[in-house]
Amino acid sequence: MKEALALVAAVCAVSLSGAAAAAQQAPHAAASISGTVVAVETGEPLPFSVVALLPVFSRRFTDQTGAFTFAGVAPGTYHLLARQIGYTPLDTVLAVLADSAPVLRIALSHVAIQLPPVTVTGKTTCGTAGPVGAPELAAVFDQLLENARRFELLADSFPHRFRIERIFTTVDRQGRNEVSQVDTFERESSFRWPYRPGRIVGPPTGPLNNDRLVRLPSLSDFADSTFVDAHCFRLVGRDTLAGSTFIRVDFAPVAALRSTDVEGAAYLDPVTYQIRYTTVRLTRPERGIPGVAAMVATIHFSEIAPGILLHDHVRSVETFAWSHTPAERIEEQRLLGVHFLRALIHPQ
Template structure:
């Protein structure tokens, strides 16, 4: 979704214009040389560096992270016109076009912080999802755009910095008297390249490899919120501010379209009201009995933490499977805790 953001765009255009006017004077002399562009991304209000912002220069340079100081560079540029994009969670994006003739060092990209006025919202209970996607309400559109940015960054991290998770799993059963017993503890590893694309109504599948149980339930991950297939199969509703685990968040609900009769997922994303980073997602299976006989309900809570400024990973997952009344035990709880992350190439640049 594109919107005019006169503040940061005007500032950066002025900076680029000053540099490019100098380059234009020598364009004939440097026509056969390649140029470079470098700079930093900062907050317009405070001048604070914005680590791990996302920048792209088109054509030729797809989105990439800045380093931990907000610094970026593009080298080997032929003279011509380029489109520069810069994004960060919680900030208005920049999108500008300028001409490059010679190297342009020391750009200062200033992004303005997003301020979303949330209307008072009264939760009236479950609603039927008729039209998928997001409605035209500006508050919902603004919050959903921040959710998209969380999703894009999560996917870019996996693509740019492949990594391996080491995860501990603990299975606990609960009987009719409420007594719990740990039935299994193990650890497994998973690559960030692992993919199970979302398909409407195809949430439950056979397990294999390190996840070799009786079945595998696909919980939505952050990149799903940027997947058009997932978005078109769900409605999104801005609830407003809500409390979870003792903290206040912006809550955005999602639910499958009413025409989807197979087992699917509904839930909510909980975003920090200042940074707009996703801190929790909650997920519930809809119609679980259709794919999992004997299961009355299944719900999960996923927590996200920063491993570097603005870089989120899920570090805890807790799912509760509730069985039908005739079943013993009555519940099975699975907890996954992140023990460590190994990046195949360094995330932090040595300074």
């Protein structure tokens, strides 16, 4: 049997056992729980929300209509979670009876974060790591964290392969540009280069042993306790980048970290709270890459499905210190395509 139930995001625990009280047959039979995640304000479905029924059913995406199903649920008490970027999360208790088939309507409210006035200050020393301080920072960081967790869940649930074009351009001391290399490469979503504080520069490679890979922060780093515990975070407020206004969160390595690392900013859409850009600068680059005076990069993210973001453009500029080398080397990466090994969107 199916009975419609409604849940609204709240902190308190809600028992739904009464909704299935009429189920008397087969007291030990498994239940099936289905539902839809919608927006409180409009009643519209929230595609690709994240739901979980713990401790048995881990985090998973709903489909493009916000629908989900947990099949084969044994009778008992569970922890029901529902998440969507830009919405207040649901975190409640669900009591499930045998042979029941409740249908849930989970309504999430859009978050409203009161941002402080923008203050521009000089560079400060990073003493206490993590998003500590004002409650507004904690609220915005929660949205950044949800972006990161969704990125991780996408790679785990829907393995995919990127195809990327790279263009290298050198700029000489007279300011003249020359494209030195164009190539393409592929990378699996399962590829991992874990962040380690102060160890973001790879070993020398190439014919002359003079090329080094630099690990730029990935979106998943904001959900990595190792990265978070090695950086301070500061809510700047609203800022403009590439002609649009965003919510800006700065990050910088702790003062005790003396080797090459990264600092920068994350830019979130002020309405959806989806990440759109990160900007990155190497700290103490000369300690990790001899001859390099500076390196800055900008990473752009775009939606490939509602609420599903991938980086589609990376631009880095490497500035050299030595006069006998080019002044700069520019590397641009463009996402040419994504091949999902398991379909992300199914025909309606």
